[in-house]
Amino acid sequence: EVQLLESGGGLVQPGGSLRLSCVASGFTFSNFAMNWVRQAPGKGLEWVSVISDSGGSTDYADSVKGRFTISRDNSKNTLYLQMNSLRAEDTAEYYCAKDRGRSHGTSFDYWGQGTLVTVSS
Amino acid sequence: DIQMTQSPSSLSASVGDRVTITCRASQSISSYLNWYQQKPGKAPKLLIYGSFSLQGGVPSRFSGGGSGTDFTLTISSLQPEDFATYYCQQSYTTPTFGQGTKVDIE
Numbered sequence: 001e002v003q004l005l006e007s008g009g010g011l012v013q014p015g016g017s018l019r020l021s022c023v024a025s026g027f028t029f030s031n032f033a034m035n036w037v038r039q040a041p042g043k044g045l046e047w048v049s050v051i052s053d054s055g056g057s058t059d060y061a062d063s064v065k066g067r068f069t070i071s072r073d074n075s076k077n078t079l080y081l082q083m084n085s086l087r088a089e090d091t092a093e094y095y096c097a098k099d100r101g102r103s104h105g106t107s108f109d110y111w112g113q114g115t116l117v118t119v120s121s
Numbered sequence: 122d123i124q125m126t127q128s129p130s131s132l133s134a135s136v137g138d139r140v141t142i143t144c145r146a147s148q149s150i151s152s153y154l155n156w157y158q159q160k161p162g163k164a165p166k167l168l169i170y171g172s173f174s175l176q177g178g179v180p181s182r183f184s185g186g187g188s189g190t191d192f193t194l195t196i197s198s199l200q201p202e203d204f205a206t207y208y209c210q211q212s213y214t215t216p217t218f219g220q221g222t223k224v225d226i227e
Binding site: 035037044045046047050059061062095100105106107108109110111112113114 | 217
């Protein structure tokens with residue numbers, strides 16, 4: 001059974017930093033691209049970032065480019081999202097999502113339960 | 122970025138109804154269109170990928186179609202567990218989602 005378990009969310013002040021983690025199990029983690037998708041309270045879904053199966057290729061939404069960094073450790077089956085210079089508009093539930101492909105955001109066939117990030121003073 | 126526009130934004134329907142949701146892309150995306158279902162407090166669930174391919178375990182009452190810029194998600198006979206919000210997502214370029222369609226009980 002595929003499982004994705006996010007952690008690391010919480011309350012942070014504007015301008016602060018946070019690192020999210022997502023531990024994967026139930027599939028060969030190193031064979032698939034992985035994504036972060038977020039959802040502001042009461043709003044729709046927004047794709048944030050993707051990393052290829054090897055970690056050699058990444059992409060970001062314009063709204064987070066230069067502030068967020070996606071990475072992965074295939075030896076630990078873990079995906080990360082380093083979030084710096086956080087803004088109030090980054091407040092959202094952050095989901096880790098497995099890609100059906102190896103290299104870029106295609107469709108997302110498994111999702112974690114989400115971790116809430118709140119940016120507020 | 123490619124903009125995705127869903128219609129309607131919400132609809133009310135009864136159990137057994139046939140429901141169709143449309144999704145329009147701001148430019149051609151071939152068949153790179155996916156549909157998700159999200160229930161309150163839960164993560165989204167993939168229903169359809171590649172415009173018409175049913176994800177494993179998804180009931181056959183769900184179907185998808187279209188290509189280019191216009192796409193549909195159809196539920197042939199609405200069941201109680203189908204009341205949810207549905208999102209389309211294009212994967213032709215950097216992924217973008219539609220704004221969602223909330224399906225509730227009439």
